[in-house]
Amino acid sequence: MTDLAQLLVAGISTGCVYALVALGFVLIYKATETVNFAQGDLMMLGAFFALTSSTVFGWPYWATIVFAAAVMAVVGMTVERIVIRPVLGHPAFTVVMITIGVGYVMRGIVTMVPGWGTETYQIPTPFAEAVWTAGGVVLPVQQLAVIAMTAALCAVLYVFFRFTRIGIAMQATSQNQLAAYYMGIPVRRVNMMIWGLSAAVAAFAGILLAPVTFVHSNMGFIGLKAFPAAVVGGFGSVPGAIVGGLIIGVVEALAGYYLPEGFKDVAAYVVVLLVLMLRPSGLFGETMRKKV
Amino acid sequence: MRFIFKTSYAQDLRLFQHGGQVFWYGLLLAALFSAPAWAGEYLMTQLVFVAIYSLVGFGLMMLTGFTGQVSLGHAAFLAVGAYTEAILAARGVPIFVSIPAAAALAAAVGVVVGLPALRLKGIYLAIATLAFNVIVEEIAARWESVTNGNAGMPVAPVTLFGHELEPDRGFYYLCLLLAVAACLACINLLRSPTGRAFVAIRDSEVSASCMGVNLAMYKTISFAFSAALTGVAGALYAHKVGFISPEQFSLLVSIELITIVILGGVGFLHGAVLGAAFVIVLPQAIAVAKDFLPPTMAPSGLQAVVFGIVLILVIIFEPMGLYGRWLKIRTWFELFPFYRRGMFRRQRTYTKTERLR
Amino acid sequence: MSFFRVENLGIRFGGVVAVDGVSFEVKKGEVFTIIGPNGAGKTTIFNLVCLIYPPDTGRVVFEGREITGLAPHRVAELGIARTFQNIELFEHATVLQNLLIGRHRHRRTRFWQDLLFTPAVREAELAQREAVERVIDFLELAKYRDSLVAGLPYGVRKVVELGRALATEPRLLLLDEPSSGLNPEETDDMAFWIEDIKKQLGITVLMVEHDMNLVSRVSDRVLALNEGRPIAEGTPAEVQSHPAVVEAYLGAA
Incomplete structure (x- = not known):
């Protein structure tokens, strides 16, 4: 029983990271119908910025989060402006290939920057090593902090989308670009901001993930686990991304404990195949039919 | 500019539309078949890889370029072909049995993967194939009694009637013949009802089914055919490399394979070959260029950056890929001096959405 | 045995009843037209006949054979072809x-x-x-x-x-708004072709159309729909002067 509780917390905390990366996918997908294969690499880049600000500048943990998120927001907007905007309207898969190219470039650049390279690093956190014991269940504070911080970010995003002008404009753009355009929403600028927001969320995820996988140039491949999360939730549904991430995280943790070795790594993909077989557009995905 | 005067319907069904094509393709084939006589060992190795990647390119082009089904899992079919060949070759099965077996097994797996594809569209299909790739890689790593797991397994050189094929001569001809045969098969499909059904599915599923095209059947055929070609490529790849292990068939390889099609030009068979040649040549070119750069740059990083930038630039400036660029150059010469910049401009479809397909 | 018959066809999308209890019969060799205001469910009937959507109720019978439940490509194989309102060609x-x-x-x-x-x-x-x-x-x-x-x-x-x-080479041709988006000359050509299709090729035509000129010129019989329900059936002239049809188009007097 205590095992199960500990597993669940560990799974949920990993799931939170998946959920945040998946959230980034979904935000961009809803706005520009592009599946951003560079989302994991944005996360990796964000973690590296956090690393620099914490080890080189010596900033406190909270400041590094803000710094990395801000820098990544700029990076995200730049990527949108330079490579995504010119190809909007091309077949969806072409745009996907562009984001794959962006991912390659980011991974390559990171290995060439002095002080980053191909080494593995660690970002110091205020909760390292601490544990919290309740009724025989030993929970690392680290994992609880990840869950709490994800919940806080979700709350902030909820308020942002629900009550701010720009958040509502983003929602409108995601629903129907043309209609939003007619309503006077600067669709292109909003798209750019969505990329920025998505990259900032990725940076946040990268910092949360750093204590688990450490910071290195290939940590972005975890983005490939967030795909199943986004798909399980139904690409295009924000709450779905969160739920999908949590499902994948928990299933993975349980598979790692109860099933033979090897199942942990493929658990996410088996889940996504099963979900797709039963519901071809995910759990929360809307099924739309083409009008003829 | 060449105008072809048509006098019979049969003329449209010919392999070559005019004498110029016969001449140039004949010249290309002659050059390729005489390659062992004039090319060095290094170039021969590259040619073999181009032939192998072209096979994958043809397979993916039929599936993605002509049927419109995206696959991010073709490395898995490559793995099926490679492991089948390695295991059969180790048991002494001759290649004219083992390569068809590799193709058949890959095709069978392709049918299994194609089954979810009947219901999935666009990105969901891409993710499903991606998931399938990861699972196959994991199976290859864990099924140690058959695949020897992560330690990998050596592959014997190709033997035919008891003679070992020379890597530069006999094996090269084998690869070249199979690539040419695959190319002809693709052309044949494209000029017959099957190929038309593929294109119909790509352009509009609803109206394809209203024209009597059995979507499920043709999508499955397309997956199986594509997987079979990739399986053959995998078998040749196993022999060429001489040693296979699961990480050679990872997701990154699948992505590299799909770039063959994208870089070459989606929807053109020529593109498959051009893209394959490009994907093979680029790392070599970077390796050469590296000697002129400061030594602090990690070579793997540089390669990733250049590859990424090339991919981005090609898609932004040449959406029809390398073959599209070639078409423009050719038209420029044919029409000289009347070529206009806008001749190949495509209409952009802002409203087209994948969500409603 | 009737050539083509639709019985009590119905479908709802979410809470919206798009088509409800529509029955009609098309005789071999005639041009049968479905008219109705926007949103009356005309195109939906086509999609139900071609089985792009499975109907909730009712059945479609073609040459004595029930086709409801078949895959869309099977319908085409039986000899039913269609066009689309917004053109669904193979663009490339x-x-x-x-x-x-x-x-x-x-x-x-x-x-x-x-x-x-x-x-x-x-x-x-x-x-x-x-x-x-x-x-x-x-x-x-x-x-x-x-x-x-x-x-x-x-x-x-x-x-x-x-x-x-x-x-x-269909035996039944479904035309979904053949004149939409065409200028008057093109509409005129279309009318000639529909007449030729019926007379020269002997193909039965089931059509959805807005342009009343075209409808009265080529149709043998007309069915008027409103809000997914049939309101009148008969020759073009009869239907056009039917009080329910006038009301559907112009509102109650």
Whole structure:
């Protein structure tokens, strides 16, 4: 029983990271119908910025989060402006290939920057090593902090989308670009901001993930686990991304404990195949039919 | 500019539309078949890889370029072909049995993967194939009694009637013949009802089914055919490399394979070959260029950056890929001096959405 | 035995009842038109007949055989062809290739033969080509034969779509708003062609149409729908003067 509780917390905390990366996918997908294969690499880049600000500048943990998120927001907007905007309207898969190219470039650049390279690093956190014991269940504070911080970010995003002008404009753009355009929403600028927001969320995820996988140039491949999360939730549904991430995280943790070795790594993909077989557009995905 | 005067319907069904094509393709084939006589060992190795990647390119082009089904899992079919060949070759099965077996097994797996594809569209299909790739890689790593797991397994050189094929001569001809045969098969499909059904599915599923095209059947055929070609490529790849292990068939390889099609030009068979040649040549070119750069740059990083930038630039400036660029150059010469910049401009479809397909 | 019969057809999307209890019968060799204001469920009926959507209630019977429950491509194989309101052509193929896809239900060769392009395939292809050329002559499409569909004007694409449906050699042709988006001359041409399709080719036509001129010119019988329910049926003149139809179009007096 205590095992199960500990597993669940560990799974949920990993799931939170998946959920945040998946959230980034979904935000961009809803706005520009592009599946951003560079989302994991944005996360990796964000973690590296956090690393620099914490080890080189010596900033406190909270400041590094803000710094990395801000820098990544700029990076995200730049990527949108330079490579995504010119190809909007091309077949969806072409745009996907562009984001794959962006991912390659980011991974390559990171290995060439002095002080980053191909080494593995660690970002110091205020909760390292601490544990919290309740009724025989030993929970690392680290994992609880990840869950709490994800919940806080979700709350902030909820308020942002629900009550701010720009958040509502983003929602409108995601629903129907043309209609939003007619309503006077600067669709292109909003798209750019969505990329920025998505990259900032990725940076946040990268910092949360750093204590688990450490910071290195290939940590972005975890983005490939967030795909199943986004798909399980139904690409295009924000709450779905969160739920999908949590499902994948928990299933993975349980598979790692109860099933033979090897199942942990493929658990996410088996889940996504099963979900797709039963519901071809995910759990929360809307099924739309083409009008003829 | 060449105008072809048509006098019979049969003329449209010919392999070559005019004498110029016969001449140039004949010249290309002659050059390729005489390659062992004039090319060095290094170039021969590259040619073999181009032939192998072209096979994958043809397979993916039929599936993605002509049927419109995206696959991010073709490395898995490559793995099926490679492991089948390695295991059969180790048991002494001759290649004219083992390569068809590799193709058949890959095709069978392709049918299994194609089954979810009947219901999935666009990105969901891409993710499903991606998931399938990861699972196959994991199976290859864990099924140690058959695949020897992560330690990998050596592959014997190709033997035919008891003679070992020379890597530069006999094996090269084998690869070249199979690539040419695959190319002809693709052309044949494209000029017959099957190929038309593929294109119909790509352009509009609803109206394809209203024209009597059995979507499920043709999508499955397309997956199986594509997987079979990739399986053959995998078998040749196993022999060429001489040693296979699961990480050679990872997701990154699948992505590299799909770039063959994208870089070459989606929807053109020529593109498959051009893209394959490009994907093979680029790392070599970077390796050469590296000697002129400061030594602090990690070579793997540089390669990733250049590859990424090339991919981005090609898609932004040449959406029809390398073959599209070639078409423009050719038209420029044919029409000289009347070529206009806008001749190949495509209409952009802002409203087209994948969500409603 | 009736040629084509729809019985008590109905479907709802979420809470919206799009089509409810529609029954009608089309006789062999006639032009039967469904009219109605926007949103009356006309196109939905077509989609139900072609089984793009499975109906919630009712059944569709073609030549004594129930077709509800079949896959869409089976419907086409039985000899029902259709056009689409907003044109669903294969954009990146030539006009000729589009029409050849219409011949798909007459294909005789198998995958293996196609792969090797055997003489049988060559022969079959030539036969298909000849059949398609007859359609090209009929609709005067010769000069567009080798053009890509994506670059053609709307009016021509509409004709190409009609051609593609005719290339299937259907026994029942469903036309979804053949005149929408056409100018008066093109609409006029369309009317001639529909008459020729009926008289020369002997194909039964089931049509959805807005343009009352075209409707009264070519239709033998008309069914008026409103809000998914039939309100009147008869000759064009009868239906046009039917009080329920007038009310549906103009509102209650």
